[in-house]
Amino acid sequence: MIGGEGPENPIWLTQGQWIGWAEKFGAICFILEHRFYGKSHPTPDLSVESLQFLSSEQALADLANFITNQTAARNLKDSKVVTFGGSYPGSLSAWFRSKYPHIVHAAISSSAPMVAVEDFADYAVVVKNSLNRSSPQCVQNVQAANDALQAALKNPDSAKKLQDLFQLCTPVSNENSKKDLENLVESLAGNFMEVVQYNRDNRAFEGAQATNITIDTLCDIMTDDSTDTALQRYARVNSLLLSATSQECLNFTYESFLEPLANTEWTDETSAGGRQWTYQTCTEFGFFQTSDSNNQPFAPMFPLKFFVDQCRDLFGLSEEVLKNGITETNTYYGGRDLKVDHIVFVNGDIDPWHALGITKRHGHNAPAVLIKGAAHCSDMYPSRDEDIPEVKLARVIIEFFLRKWIGWFAEA
16 A cells, blocks of 8 residues: 555555455555655755655656565565555555556556646536535525625724634734635635545544544535524534544644744654655645635635635745746646556545546556545545445446456456
């Protein structure tokens, strides 16, 4: 399994769909943590000078080196290598098969963005569509709440009331910068974005928080019009998420947002990867989840510039560097036009990331599975009785192609 933009959890060496397949096929399993994340510290610090050695291309070279050495050391030269990855590691899994076909025989690429894009405005569009499945009224009320929030931020008397309403660490006043207010609106929208992305998944097995909070949970609150206004219900959602993640208040200032990302020392906090992943988005991918689409329910207060400025403020990088990096990424990897085989592309249609994924068959030996009603990487987690039938079927399809490609049809 390929590591990504955070520390690797060793529980994945005992649980998850790939472990079940490994047991059936008699496979040996490895997880390779991505350079610069978790405990993988290849440089003395996280300065911009050090981060020049952080890229997806370097990560693929690390994989090639690791697999080649392990194959030789363990006398596995006659074995077939299969890579697994979800989200950014899902992209790496597909790209590794594309760039190193002599090393890896097959790949499973789950919830993988395959196209780098600066303004990922469609993310919020998919969030809207996913909320709409639960309740069209939910979407309307989220929109109404954001209209009221935007109006309140323009009125000093109304803005003062937002601190108590949204459990903000500091009051909203005329001393706040434009960036502070953009960060506040983006943070509140993020409550909905994250719940939609991971709706009803099984991340709890690896210690994830608030996995019991679903799209229906949020929409039940937003459509409860017995007493509260839409803005008050929007605040109740925020309070629910703060409580679930053990936060006393929401620190919305832009400075407080940048502070941990500006830390260049290796600590437990920086090892989690916030600074590193932001650097990769600023130099390779973009993926900025903006409010720039007119077809989304949030206040249009976190535009592309809000994210581009972070690249400048944290790393001194211009938008030209960002644009050039995105062009180079799509040219090098091929976007959706990469020529590959022996890959299964898996996506859930509730997950906003499927908008940048491959959701249609790429040839006879590059099938795509778009799972109706499924969220981010839902196919990868340990099985549960409550898994929807569509996820269960997707796992059967993945196993079929694994058996086909590694030539293993005997019963375990």
